[in-house]
Amino acid sequence: MLHLSFTRWSQAVLLIVALLLPLGMGPYWIHVGAIAWYYALLAASWALLAGYAGQFSFAHVAFAALGGYASALCAGQLGFSLPVAIITAILLAAVIGALIGALVLRLSGPYLALFTLAISEIFRLMLVAEEDVTRGMLGLPVPGLFTGKSDIPYYYLGLALVVLALVAMNGLLATRVGLFLRAIREDEGAARASGVDTTRYKILVFVVTSVIAAIAGIYYGHFIGILTPNIAILPEMGLVIAMAVIGGIESLPGAVIGAVVVFLLSETLRSYGEWRFVLMGLALILVQRFAQNGLFPVLESLGRRRQERRAAIPSVGGPSNG
Amino acid sequence: MADGGTMFFSVNGLSKHFGGIHAVENLSFTLERGEILGLIGPNGSGKTTTINMVTGALRPTGGTIVVEGSDMAHSPAHLFARRGVARTFQVPRLFRRMTVLENLIVPALSDYAERRSTAEERARGVLQFLKLGHLANQYARALSGGQQKLLELGRALMLKPRLLLLDEPFAGVHPRLLEEIIDHIKSLNRDGHTIVLVDHNLEAIQSVVTRVMVMARGQKIADGNVAEVLQNPDVVRAYTGTRTSH
Ligand SMILES: Nc1ncnc2c1ncn2[C@@H]1O[C@H](COP(=O)(O)OP(=O)(O)OP(=O)(O)O)[C@@H](O)[C@H]1O
Ligand SMILES: [Mg+2]
Numbered sequence: 001m002l003h004l005s006f007t008r009w010s011q012a013v014l015l016i017v018a019l020l021l022p023l024g025m026g027p028y029w030i031h032v033g034a035i036a037w038y039y040a041l042l043a044a045s046w047a048l049l050a051g052y053a054g055q056f057s058f059a060h061v062a063f064a065a066l067g068g069y070a071s072a073l074c075a076g077q078l079g080f081s082l083p084v085a086i087i088t089a090i091l092l093a094a095v096i097g098a099l100i101g102a103l104v105l106r107l108s109g110p111y112l113a114l115f116t117l118a119i120s121e122i123f124r125l126m127l128v129a130e131e132d133v134t135r136g137m138l139g140l141p142v143p144g145l146f147t148g149k150s151d152i153p154y155y156y157l158g159l160a161l162v163v164l165a166l167v168a169m170n171g172l173l174a175t176r177v178g179l180f181l182r183a184i185r186e187d188e189g190a191a192r193a194s195g196v197d198t199t200r201y202k203i204l205v206f207v208v209t210s211v212i213a214a215i216a217g218i219y220y221g222h223f224i225g226i227l228t229p230n231i232a233i234l235p236e237m238g239l240v241i242a243m244a245v246i247g248g249i250e251s252l253p254g255a256v257i258g259a260v261v262v263f264l265l266s267e268t269l270r271s272y273g274e275w276r277f278v279l280m281g282l283a284l285i286l287v288q289r290f291a292q293n294g295l296f297p298v299l300e301s302l303g304r305r306r307q308e309r310r311a312a313i314p315s316v317g318g319p320s321n322g
Numbered sequence: 323m324a325d326g327g328t329m330f331f332s333v334n335g336l337s338k339h340f341g342g343i344h345a346v347e348n349l350s351f352t353l354e355r356g357e358i359l360g361l362i363g364p365n366g367s368g369k370t371t372t373i374n375m376v377t378g379a380l381r382p383t384g385g386t387i388v389v390e391g392s393d394m395a396h397s398p399a400h401l402f403a404r405r406g407v408a409r410t411f412q413v414p415r416l417f418r419r420m421t422v423l424e425n426l427i428v429p430a431l432s433d434y435a436e437r438r439s440t441a442e443e444r445a446r447g448v449l450q451f452l453k454l455g456h457l458a459n460q461y462a463r464a465l466s467g468g469q470q471k472l473l474e475l476g477r478a479l480m481l482k483p484r485l486l487l488l489d490e491p492f493a494g495v496h497p498r499l500l501e502e503i504i505d506h507i508k509s510l511n512r513d514g515h516t517i518v519l520v521d522h523n524l525e526a527i528q529s530v531v532t533r534v535m536v537m538a539r540g541q542k543i544a545d546g547n548v549a550e551v552l553q554n555p556d557v558v559r560a561y562t563g564t565r566t567s568h
Contacts, residue, residue: 176431176438179420183428186417193377193411195403195432195481 011253018159022152031151034223036263037158038064041165041216043243043259044252048169049209050241051249052178054185055202056113058237059100060213062120065232067093067214068221069127069134072142077133082145082222089218090211097210101203108188120232127229139228142221154223161219162256165212169252172208181205239266242280246287248294258294330355331485331516336385336395338371338540345371347540349385353485358507358517360527360548363537364560369520370412372537373487377409378402389485404433408483412490412520414470418463422454422473425462429480441480448476452506468499475506485516492523504529524552536560 022030046060067089074085100119104112127134134140146153172178180201183191192198221227230236239262247258262280269276287294332352338345346368353359361369374380376387378399387395389405408429417425423445430441449455452472457465465473471491478486491503500523507530511517521527527534527548534551536544538560544551551557 179424179428179431182420182424183417186419187415189379189399190411190415190417191428192399193379193403193409193415194429194477195400196428197398197400197432199398 007253014257015163022155027151030155032264032267034151034155034158035220036260037155037162038216038220038223039240039243039263040162040256040259041158041219042213042240043247043255044162044165044169045209045212045216046240047244047247047249047252047255048173049205051244051251051255052173052185053181053202053205054108055104055205056109057100057104057116057206058113058234059116059120059123060209060240061236062123062232063093063097063210063213064217064220065123065127065227065229066096066217068142068217068227068231069140070214071218072140072221072227073133075143076141082143086218090214093210093214094207097207098203100210101206104206105199105202117234120237121234124229124232127232134229137228137230139226142225142227144225145222151223154219158219158223161215165215166252166256169208169212173252177201177204239280242284244294246284246294250293254294261295330390332386332388333376334386334388336372336375336387337383338368338375338380339383344540346375346382346537349537349540349542351535351542351545353516353518355484356511356514356516357533358511358519358531360531360534361518361520361537362522362524362527362534367537367560368540369537370489371540373409373489373518373520376402377407377487379409400432403429403481406482406484407487408478408481408485409487410471410474410478410489410491412493414467414474416462416465416470416473416477418461420462421459422449422462422465423458425473425477426480429477432481444480445476448479451479452476453502468495468503471495471503472499472506475503479510483515485518486510487518487520489520490522491519492521492526500526 021033025033042060042064046057049060050056070089070092071085074080074088075082078085080088100116104115107115128136130136131138145157173181180191180196180198183194183196184198184201188198217231220231240259243259243262244255245258246262247256248254262283265283266276266280269279272279330353332350334350336349337347349368349372351359361372363369371380375382375395378394378397378401382395385395386393389402389407394402394405417428420428423442426445426448427438427441430436430444431438446455446458449458452475454469454472454476457469462470462473475488475491478488488507491507492500495503504526507517507519511530519527519531532548533546534544534548535542536551536554536557538556543556543560544554
């Protein structure tokens with residue numbers, strides 16, 4: 001039946017817009033758009049980790065750094081071919097993700113946040129300190145993926161990665177694992193008493209989201225061409241959280257939209273200097289106060305209401321879970 | 323043991339110490355298949371701690387928990403659940419931001435052999451049994467206190483339990499719903515469920531069980547026929563001067 005929900009429609013429209021956008025934009029905004037996809041990958045995967053599974057990790061941007069640096073070092077110092085370097089970086093992120101997931105199994109709430117924050121900072125300081133390997137704050141040069149000066153290939157690569165990540169994560173959430181992750185978020189003890197092997201799924205969600213964060217970092221590094229430890233500073237983590245929360249922390253496409261909107265906004269407001277962070281903070285507070293689940297669900301329900309008004313005959317077969 | 327026998331659940335020398343507190347001390351008891359046992363005792367006597375241990379939520383300091391021939395004292399909670407040892411919590415612990423139906427489907431799907439359609443069908447059956455069918459698509463947090471207790475019972479039932487441990491199912495429940503819950507427990511037991519029933523409402527307990535076990539300060543002080551046990555001087559002493567809910 002051709003009964004697409006508002007979510008599907010809006011996503012299809014947004015995808016078409018994103019596909020056509022480079023046609024009408026100058027190189028500056030294409031560059032900005034390509035960076036926005038980096039944040040979209042981070043915000044969406046963090047929304048899965050924190051919004052869905054309830055694991056408020058602050059180490060997410062550290063995984064982006066891990067992926068970016070690992071791929072750059074493998075391709076540079078170690079002389080791996082690009083595909084091998086990238087795959088090595090992804091596997092490394094999966095292993096470290098599983099490790100962190102296992103380490104924080106018994107931590108929750110503020111303890112989990114503090115622990116991951118500490119891990120993230122230690123890793124960042126290592127990147128700063130190990131100048132012989134990482135070139136510290138000077139920055140590590142990273143080989144590009146495409147020849148030529150245009151950012152358009154990166155823009156489309158980034159977009160493809162976002163779409164793939166959303167499809168993969170939504171695929172996972174559509175299985176029983178999605179239900180288990182929400183149950184774990186709501187009450188881990190009750191989930192265990194219901195037969196759910198919470199250990200397994202918590203580690204799984206850390207692995208999946210760490211890998212996506214690492215892919216984001218790999219993409220970013222090869223795109224920008226240089227990596228500094230600043231990729232993993234706390235304000236970057238804060239930005240990702242703000243994006244996910246503003247877009248809708250329990251909706252993965254919402255987090256993508258939040259990332260794009262917030263990043264474009266921060267670029268538009270660049271002339272205001274530090275004041276743009278104040279504005280961003282204000283936006284965050286307003287969203288938290290008036291739309292706790294973010295802007296995307298609000299848009300969704302508005303759309304649904306309009307659809308319902310248009311539908312003269314109520315649909316048969318109960319509510320769809322589009 | 324060659325056959326499952328009738329004694330399918332036994333606890334031996336079970337203890338739990340929290341630092342200096344001996345919450346449960348050297349507790350032993352057995353359950354026969356299909357039996358219903360009342361577990362009573364003053365506040366803080368170790369009833370909930372016992373339930374926590376025999377469902378894997380708490381690791382015992384010592385002792386064994388044998389379920390159908392295998393010692394599970396060191397098994398994680400989800401394995402107890404998968405083996406059919408199901409429980410409710412003294413204060414309901416539902417998946418609050420999930421629907422009533424989803425709350426029931428989680429335990430069913432924790433068995434990977436069960437398909438979603440079957441799980442949903444069973445869930446609707448359980449909801450009908452509990453007379454909660456009209457609430458299937460409500461968020462669990464929107465339910466009244468009594469309805470939450472019922473839903474927790476339903477969630478435990480979705481595990482197809484061999485042993486059902488109910489921690490104070492009558493506490494804080496409206497009198498009308500109390501009758502209903504008592505009926506549910508009776509009918510579950512009639513259908514062959516083995517049940518351990520913890521509560522302070524002695525009247526309600528007496529209407530359901532014939533055997534009762536009494537704990538005081540972590541130890542078992544009596545175990546047997548309800549009427550006899552409640553006459554037992556040790557039991558009377560344990561209760562006098564101790565505040566109970568009923
Ligand atoms: N996690 C814990 N840490 C420390 N002490 C605990 C813990 N859980 C229980 N206790 C202590 O163990 C003892 C037994 O508690 P428990 O909850 O098992 O009693 P109970 O019989 O269920 O009481 P009630 O009727 O009030 O529910 C109490 O002294 C309690 O304070
Ligand atoms: Mg108790």
